[in-house]
Amino acid sequence: MKIYVYAICKDEKAFADRWMDSMSEADGVYVLDTGSQDGTPAALASRGAWVACREVVPWRFDKARNLSLELVPEDADLCVCTDLDEVFEKDWRKKLEQAALMQPCPQYRCRFVWSHGEDGREGMVFWQNKIHRRHGFVWHYPVHEVLQWQGEKEVALGDAVGVCLHHWPDPQKSRGQYLPLLELAAREEPEDPRCAHYLGREYMYQGDWNKAEEELLRHLALPRSTWEAERAASMRYLARCCLETGRRQEALRWFYRAVAEAPSLREGYVECAWYFSQEENWPGVLLMSQSALALSQRDKTYINEDFAWGSVPWDLSALAFWHLGQKEKACFYGARALEKEPENQRLQQNLAFYQGEK
Structure with a gap:
């Protein structure tokens, strides 16, 4: 098979050797x-990459x-x-070829580790469509762009099992361009639920609670907003x-609705358990955290968050069991929480406390 890698870049010389190795x-x-000033093109070319230079004005990722x-x-x-x-894990090409032989498809998604903890542990993980045939596909949306097939009929999407790509971003790099590009996307396609969801989420990240609420409510009201996750x-x-705006009971209603909308996802249960822990409602914490842990299959889409699959549901269960007088179980769940984050001092202290009180 002929397999080629392609990419865009700007001022990323620091990553050039690591990326070319991978x-x-x-x-x-x-x-x-698209306009490097730090010598990125020369660094890549010296390692064998074919590099073209062209600025994209006005900037948009899909173009x-x-x-x-x-x-x-x-x-x-x-x-x-x-x-x-x-960075790919090693032998990615061999695994991709095996997947293509086992399941011939025009496009594939691979496991994508979007974030990592300080100790290198995996954070947010989902499967992303980044592999495809040469023709018939284009990238769409000014930011958070996705690959789209241009034919009339949908085409199959395969899983490149064993292929894993890790994201190690530069924490100093600004993402300030995201918000105006998301606003542009929502203006270009006001009926697209994806655009509304992303824009509402970005307003939330920026702490603009009123705009976030307005856009998220708009997302839920759109006729094409049917994806439960x-x-x-x-x-x-x-x-x-x-x-954030002091409406705790209304927040609880939204947490309940999130659980009911997508009961197969952990995130709603864990956030609801966290809410109950702030209220010291320990039966509620136990119900929600145990419901989360009963779900062992992590969703492959980007609608999943690392807190739901790390120490948090185990830690909340341990706290609830201890407050409800079930100290053996508090020790068990506290130990499992610590396994997820062995360097976390609070979890270490909690487990020592449970064991001392047992």
């Missing part, structure tokens, strides 16, 4: 540099990615889109907005 399993690497895709040779069997702050996430974000 991408070296491909038959070729093609990069569109840049589509221009970078145009650099890929016509004989490609599969194109792999990555960023310079991303995304709707449940908007409901959780609305609950957070209510908490």
